[in-house]
Amino acid sequence: xxxxxxxxxxxxxxxxxxxxxxxxxxxxxxxxxxxxxxxxxxxxxxxxxxxxxxxxxxxxxxxxxxxxxxxxxxxxxxxxxxxxxxxxxxxxxxxxxxxxxxxxxxxxxxxxxxxxxxxxxxxxxxxxxxxxxxxxxxxxxxxxxxxxxxxxxxxxxxxxxxxxxxxxxxxxxxxxxxxxxxxxxxxxxxxxxxxxxxxxxxxxxxxxxxxxxxxxxxxxxxxxxxxxxxxxxxxxxxxxxxxxxxxxxxxxxxxxxxxxxxxxxxxxxxxxxxxxxxxxxxxxxxxxxxxxxxxxxxxxxxxxxxxxxxxxxxxxxxxxxxxxxxxxxxxxxxxxxxxxxxxxxxxxxxxxxx
Numbered sequence: 001x002x003x004x005x006x007x008x009x010x011x012x013x014x015x016x017x018x019x020x021x022x023x024x025x026x027x028x029x030x031x032x033x034x035x036x037x038x039x040x041x042x043x044x045x046x047x048x049x050x051x052x053x054x055x056x057x058x059x060x061x062x063x064x065x066x067x068x069x070x071x072x073x074x075x076x077x078x079x080x081x082x083x084x085x086x087x088x089x090x091x092x093x094x095x096x097x098x099x100x101x102x103x104x105x106x107x108x109x110x111x112x113x114x115x116x117x118x119x120x121x122x123x124x125x126x127x128x129x130x131x132x133x134x135x136x137x138x139x140x141x142x143x144x145x146x147x148x149x150x151x152x153x154x155x156x157x158x159x160x161x162x163x164x165x166x167x168x169x170x171x172x173x174x175x176x177x178x179x180x181x182x183x184x185x186x187x188x189x190x191x192x193x194x195x196x197x198x199x200x201x202x203x204x205x206x207x208x209x210x211x212x213x214x215x216x217x218x219x220x221x222x223x224x225x226x227x228x229x230x231x232x233x234x235x236x237x238x239x240x241x242x243x244x245x246x247x248x249x250x251x252x253x254x255x256x257x258x259x260x261x262x263x264x265x266x267x268x269x270x271x272x273x274x275x276x277x278x279x280x281x282x283x284x285x286x287x288x289x290x291x292x293x294x295x296x297x298x299x300x301x302x303x304x305x306x307x308x309x310x311x312x313x314x315x316x317x318x319x320x321x322x323x324x325x326x327x328x329x330x331x332x333x334x335x336x337x338x339x340x341x342x343x344x345x346x347x348x349x350x351x352x353x354x
Contacts, residue, residue: 005101006035008098009090013069013104018039024308026053029059043062069111082114091115094119095296102299103300119294120295127159129293130291132144132146137221137223139174143164144228144235144292146289174226199211215228220242288300290316290320299317
């Protein structure tokens with residue numbers, strides 16, 4: 001018998017909470033019949049809506065609070081005064097062990113700040129990172145950091161590589177994920193000292209055989225590597241550029257197929273192929289940014305996600321909990337923690353990894 005998994009939901013986080021949260025949880029329950037949910041938020045708003053979903057109501061417990069984190073709230077203020085918010089109480093449930101993970105569509109900065117405060121980082125990890133995955137020409141790519149750390153040193157980038165490799169291997173099922181450092185060129189002499197030092201350390205680590213060196217921006221959609229490692233500034237810019245380009249192309253396609261009668265007729269013939277393209281590139285299928293490096297599973301849903309998107313974020317949290325991502329990251333980080341940056345660790349680390 002599969003052990004049941006409890007997921008804590010910030011039921012008041014996001015643009016359309018709690019409706020989208022409940023509809024998404026109900027959709028996720030159809031995919032994972034062994035889930036229980038802890039719903040944190042205003043019972044007066046959640047209760048009547050929850051009764052519409054009979055199966056969900058049987059496995060969901062509402063834990064009341066009227067306080068919530070708004071998109072405008074500053075993380076520094078929320079950390080001091082937000083102890084009774086739905087977001088904070090959901091994170092507390094993971095800390096207490098009553099939930100295996102938390103999903104929120106609320107304020108990203110507040111979610112990260114409170115998660116670090118409550119759950120702390122895994123031993124040996126300097127900073128957690130925001131990671132996500134999206135389609136490429138070959139399959140799917142993982143990229144981190146996407147904005148949590150605007151300034152990173154070489155050690156941070158190496159830690160991101162370890163965390164992302166564990167996620168790609170255990171959750172996405174890539175047997176030996178290839179790794180690339182995002183840079184302005186492929187040559188070893190390109191980039192700043194931080195990137196060159198991170199590359200040097202990766203070549204000495206147990207990930208050396210998987211490390212492909214530097215990659216450029218166009219390697220991301222091409223799927224040149226399975227894991228793209230970068231600092232939060234470049235990662236966030238790259239992510240927003242990818243999202244914006246996808247919206248632009250979709251807009252162009254709609255415009256092209258509506259500008260004449262002939263184009264509309266052509267759409268009817270191409271509809272099946274276009275539907276496949278729409279499914280392949282649907283951002284809702286890739287919703288759910290992971291906060292890797294914490295002592296607990298935390299997944300951030302896009303604030304404007306619909307029910308399908310929120311259900312996908314729950315899927316990610318369930319997979320991370322089932323695969324014990326935090327434990328595996330901790331084990332691999334332990335192999336590099338405390339080691340001198342210039343020491344050749346490859347032999348011992350490869351032995352430990354095998």
